[in-house]
Amino acid sequence: MLSRTAANLYWMSRYVERAETNVRLLEVAARQALLPDTGGGNRNEWESVLLASGTKPAFDQKYGEAVERNVETHLFFDLDNPSSVASCLTQARENGRIVRTALTTQVWEALNNAWSETRDLARQERSSLATRDLVDWTLRTTALIRGSMLATQLRNDGWDFMNIGTYLERADSTARLIDVKYYVLLPHVSMVGSGLDNYQWRTLLRALNGTRAFSWVYGGEVTATKIVDLLVLNRIFPRSLVSSVDEVVAHLERLGRAYGRTTDAQAAARSLSARLAATDAPAIFDEGLHDFLQDFMREVGALGIAVNRAYLSGDAR
């Protein structure tokens, strides 16, 4: 397979996943905003979301005040924001168009429809679009794209590159979402364990489709330790860091077998997986959740670079 084809498949999936992360962020903020403000006046969940998405400076310059309508525009519609839902889906569709022939008709149609519906949404009266509807639309759309891949794509090397893209992005974005909670949404350490704290954890769970999973797996009281265990270390939860990394490992291994050789990427993925396997939730809290997540995101970044060097850049020999 052409390296450039592999790169486009990989980025296509990453962008689809990134679009999903963005609306999950939107959802976190929208639910937080429903909570009565007891934090003393300086709490702004919309601003937190901007910080978490890493686009606050650009937002400040263009919009100024972080209110719901502006943040929603910025995170969903704004093509100037390279990680808005509209940008991500446009980019994913462009990646797909470039490698149209490596996609099944069904996947292409799902991507193409996602893109044209984004444009239709952008033309609609904004007051007729609730945040909730935008979130639902995006989750449905990305599920359709991924489902089409799952149901129709050949299980060849292209399949592996799509999945490596999806799961690397998911590992990174789940870590980012957890980090929002701990680092930004809750500015004062004194609030840890308070009612507000718990509410925020629940919101995060909800945004990650984890509320029911939590009850099934752990039951009882919602505690930070249990939640971190679920979101970081539990293999049965599909968005957990360990699940995402294990998928990356599995697809890299498959690729290594098919090509008859392994690269630095396989080694990096295995070592990241091993690190997760060797820790537990209390140890993560001892280390500091934020530091742990920052480290993790750095390693995911390094893994992405290794994948790029080994397969996507065209420099493979």
Place this chain on the structure above:
Amino acid sequence: MPERYFNEMYQGDHVRPPYAGLDAWARDMPDELRTMKQSEAETLFRRIGITFAVYGEGGSPDRLIPFDMFPRVFSSGEWNRLERGIKQRARALNAFLADVYDRGEIVRAGRIPGPLVYMNDAYEIAASGFTPPQGVFSHIVGIDLVRTGPDEFYVLEDNCRTPSGVSYMLENREIMMRMFPQLFQQNRIAPVETYPALLKRTLASVAPKKCEGEPRVAILTPGHFNSAYYEHSFLADMMGVDLCEGQDLFVEGDFCWMRTTQGPRKVDVIYRRLDDAFLDPLCFRPDSMLGVPGLMNVYRSGGVSICSAPGAGVADDKAIYTYVPEMIRFYLGEEPILRNVPTWQCAKADDCAYVLEHLAELVVKEVHGSGGYGMLVGPKASRAEIEAFAAKIRARPENYIAQPTLALSTCPTFVDEGVAPRHVDLRPYCLVGREIELVPGGLTRVALTDGSLVVNSSQGGGVKDTWVLAGV
């Protein structure tokens, strides 16, 4: 009153035989069904993503070329004659190319003026003295034809470089078959779907000397911003070959290689959809980011084949066009089956004077222009437009040629008011490798505006499915 233009279906109340199967179909189709089918066709085109961006026009890069559902039909007798004419022309054009990059016998014999060939912008010095595999330079020859009467066909121009549009020929047929299967049961319509397989066979048949085993074919595209990108990717898909950009290829040693996820893979035949000037920055334009540095060296040493061969463009130049009938006589010893349109070359003083006097009757084109840009259709132009154009011709006469306004045939076409005649042309795609092949069909373009003679998609033209009825 007899129509001024040859109507390919109706002669008064009489329906010409090739169209016999369409009369009742069109007559009995209720308006609602037609509207429904038309929008169904549009949805299908959009869903498969076959769109066309027009250079310099702005607007949506994802514009559709309008598709007209009324087919254009040839009888097998009509087609046989066209086929012989097209193949004859494709052979002569290739013989000419092989000659002018070798000994130039046709120039030595005084049948074509030397400067016209050797000082032509499209003549590539870098291609001279090298004979490509099978002696073929132009592997896909698109010949633009118009019809003016029952047996009168004229060649408007030849396209020896990288004629586009064949994906429309194939997709138009797919969509017609999907929407009106009964038409295909009632009429014996020759299939065109073999084109990709024939193209691949043609490309493989010109593998370079150094290629051992099954040749690896790749398409070289300028990239996904190119207006014909859909076609490049469509053909790559149908042939099962890789679609490369310049950055995906590199030269090392005696060969050209493709960058893959498993390391370099040798490429033997490149079907390039890129102009000569961009092929190799070391040989042509040094600022080209689209090509492959060193490619020409590999080509000339028999490490890779390039289709069409660099320099093939000299054969389809509008000034050389006049001499194609001469080529046919010179190389093949045959009389041309298809006619050329009489052409005045403004570079010649006498011709130029005639053209300036008769602008209102003529079609004037830029020698190197394409896509229907920069042309004047005399009978449709206002006095002011004619005067402005006359000034341009006086300023640079060598830049223009002129032809009589041909009475282009019409084909019934669905319009808002029902069915009405609209002017059409035809581009068949002739494949030249070890053998010469022509699928029975081509791309029919139709000028959708009432009375318009300009069929270019960039100027409001549409496309039609083109049928060749199977012989009895």
